[in-house]
Amino acid sequence: MGAEDMTPGVVRPGGRTARVRAAVLRAAGDALAERGFAELDLADIARRAEVGKTTVYRRWGTVTALVADLLTDMADQSLPRTESGTLLGDLRANARLVRRTLTDPRQGALFKAVIAAATCDGRTAEALHRFYDVRIREWAPCVGQAIDRGEVPEGTDTHEVIRAVSAPLYYRLLAGGGPLDETVADRAAEAAAAAARAGVFVRAEGPGE
Amino acid sequence: MGAEDMTPGVVRPGGRTARVRAAVLRAAGDALAERGFAELDLADIARRAEVGKTTVYRRWGTVTALVADLLTDMADQSLPRTESGTLLGDLRANARLVRRTLTDPRQGALFKAVIAAATCDGRTAEALHRFYDVRIREWAPCVGQAIDRGEVPEGTDTHEVIRAVSAPLYYRLLAGGGPLDETVADRAAEAAAAAARAGVFVRAEGPGE
Numbered sequence: 001m002g003a004e005d006m007t008p009g010v011v012r013p014g015g016r017t018a019r020v021r022a023a024v025l026r027a028a029g030d031a032l033a034e035r036g037f038a039e040l041d042l043a044d045i046a047r048r049a050e051v052g053k054t055t056v057y058r059r060w061g062t063v064t065a066l067v068a069d070l071l072t073d074m075a076d077q078s079l080p081r082t083e084s085g086t087l088l089g090d091l092r093a094n095a096r097l098v099r100r101t102l103t104d105p106r107q108g109a110l111f112k113a114v115i116a117a118a119t120c121d122g123r124t125a126e127a128l129h130r131f132y133d134v135r136i137r138e139w140a141p142c143v144g145q146a147i148d149r150g151e152v153p154e155g156t157d158t159h160e161v162i163r164a165v166s167a168p169l170y171y172r173l174l175a176g177g178g179p180l181d182e183t184v185a186d187r188a189a190e191a192a193a194a195a196a197r198a199g200v201f202v203r204a205e206g207p208g209e
Numbered sequence: 210m211g212a213e214d215m216t217p218g219v220v221r222p223g224g225r226t227a228r229v230r231a232a233v234l235r236a237a238g239d240a241l242a243e244r245g246f247a248e249l250d251l252a253d254i255a256r257r258a259e260v261g262k263t264t265v266y267r268r269w270g271t272v273t274a275l276v277a278d279l280l281t282d283m284a285d286q287s288l289p290r291t292e293s294g295t296l297l298g299d300l301r302a303n304a305r306l307v308r309r310t311l312t313d314p315r316q317g318a319l320f321k322a323v324i325a326a327a328t329c330d331g332r333t334a335e336a337l338h339r340f341y342d343v344r345i346r347e348w349a350p351c352v353g354q355a356i357d358r359g360e361v362p363e364g365t366d367t368h369e370v371i372r373a374v375s376a377p378l379y380y381r382l383l384a385g386g387g388p389l390d391e392t393v394a395d396r397a398a399e400a401a402a403a404a405a406r407a408g409v410f411v412r413a414e415g416p417g418e
Contacts, residue, residue: 036329038247115383116325120245129385136386163386164377164400170384171376174324176338177345177368183413191373191404198403200396 023049024056025070032067033109037117037124042066067114068127075134081142087151087196090142091189095165099185102173115174136162143196152196160201164192232258233265234279241276242318246326246333251275276323277336284343290351296360296405299351300398304374308394311382324383345371352405361405369410373401 027048031040040063046056060066082093101107118125136159143158152161168188172180195201236257240249249272255265269275291302310316327334345368352367361370377397381389404410 112328116328118383119321119325125385132384132386159386160396163380163384166384167376167380168373170380171372174327174383175341175372175375175379176334177341177372187369187409190407190409191400194407194409195400195403198399198407200399200403204392 020049020051020055020059021069021073024051024060024066025073028066028070029106029110032070032113033106036113037063037067037121040067064121064123067117067124071114071127071131075131078135078138081139083142083145087142087146087149088189088193090139090146091161091165091193092186094139094142094162095169095185095189096182098166098169099180099182102169103180108173112173132163132166146196153199153202155202156196156199157201157203161192161196164195164201165189229258229260229264229268230278230282233260233269233275234282237275237279238315238319241279241322242315245322246272246276246330249276273330273332276326276333280323280336280340284340287344287347290348292351292354296351296355296358297398297402299348299355300370300374300402301395303348303351303371304378304394304398305391307375307378308389308391311378312389317382321382324379341372341375355405362408362411364411365405365408366410366412370401370405373404373410374398 024045027045028040031045031048042056042060042063043053045066046053049056056066060069079097081090084090084093102111114124114128118128139162140158143152143156143161146152147154147156147158165188168191169180169185172178172184178184233254236254237249240254240257251265251269251272252262254275255262258265265275269278288306290299293299293302311320323333323337327337348371349367352361352365352370355361356363356365356367374397377400378389378394381387381393387393
């Protein structure tokens, strides 16, 4: 075991356990992107990762658990938000990041495979929702800052604004409507910012609502 | 053959061929909603529809062709748009219709199954995109009318406004974020209307754009 394993607070220590996990998750992501969820097989992933089959079965047990762990790792590894000083600038940075992910050949295929699996597998759906929750929590503070600056009204649902940025990009990926280019990403950011400024995302409150 | 077969211009004549198609498409939709795309089987669908296996193989040939025909039929059968006299009213009617479809147990399961299939099957993806194109063309004129009334700027991409209404509903169906209730539908309509009014969906034009 390397010295880095003793260092507290290190997210991805370089020990054998961490190296095995990294190799298996990379192999699982490759297999998902290449062949989809239905074709996933723990023995095949162990072979790709050059890791003992027993290790993979003991540690993850099922394909569903492995994909859930992959999504946890993707959330941990995902880029921190950038800050531009304006709501539109921040949302545009978010939209462009989502677009880059979805149009990357490996990542795009991986997301399509996981979304497809989530439509018919409750545990994969939960893992996917947790992934989006992490991403949304990472970016929501930029809407909080816009509230503080007076750019959008008090009471705005910060998470819904971030979801509104992603939604048109996922819709284009899955339901069509032309290429998923940077113009589409920028428009998604502008639409979410305009709606937020207009108060559309202010949470309903009070009796009867 | 019934007399209605001779009537020109009748979209769904009551003849045997039309009855067989209706029975097979209903059976295919049921099977898709219950068991997903991967489990679809022409022989099973023929049994469910109480139609000869040979008829189904001769007429559709493959599961993919049958699902494409189902989507064509769903587009033909889908409700015409309602007109409220305002952009927000029209978009809200559209959003509520999409929400009702996606939260209906049979229809919602059917859409999830087809979206999942489209992620890994190009012909199903094309058929799904054609379905959305038909729906979008049906509703886009309400945005054209809003342009004529001066509610939204000239040059607004009418199709993109309609896609913007559906996107958050599909995102919630597939990526999570809470229940797909009427509040969510109304907010999707309000967000699209606010962004359209702000000119977000005006097409880029001119040199260098």
